[in-house]
Amino acid sequence: MDIATNRIGKLALITAMSNDDEETHIKTLVGQEHHLKLTVTYVSGRKGDIEKVFVRSLIGAALKAETITEKAGPIHAVVHAGLEAWHGLTHAVVDSSSLKVKVAIVSDGKWVAIAAYGDSAMHQLTNHERIGFGVMHL
Structure with missing residues (x-):
């Protein structure tokens, strides 16, 4: 798979939707581009519970992987991009719905x-894909 690394939004979307083998390939490509940083994390549970910790978990993951620095600007950017992704992902989803989501931060x-890409369901027979996306300047 040939992936252009000049569009970080596209790279985040592709990574969030990737399987394990594709993710490994993407991480190899990103590793060759010294100006790019990539974090992958997962969240799962009830929407109402995840909502309380979603942005904080993204900040923690991005800091731990050194995708961002521990400064106000980058943290603020993750807050806004994370909220934008969360709102897209959970639009019209009730709090009791279950979510299983892969999140890519680039x-x-x-x-x-x-x-953020994954599945949501109110009931096991209503399981379907969802995606959310956000971008912010550092």
């Missing part, structure tokens, strides 16, 4: 892009 040192 930064090029100037911008951060966050993509």
Whole structure:
């Protein structure tokens, strides 16, 4: 799979939707681009419970992986991009719905892009895909 690394939003979306083998390939590509940083994390549970910790967990994951620095600007950018992704992901989803989501955070040192992709369900027979996306300048 040939993936252009000049669009961090597209890279975040592709990574969030990738399987394990594809993710490994993407991480190899990103590793060759010294200006790019990538974090992948997962969240699952009830929407109402995840909502309380979603943005904080993204900040923690991005800091731990050194995708962003521990400064006000980058943290603020993750807050806004994370909220934008969360709102897209959970639009018209009730609090009791279950979510299982893969989140990709990509930064090029100037911008951060966050993509969240996974499944939601009120009932096991209503399971379907969802996606959310946000971008913010550092």
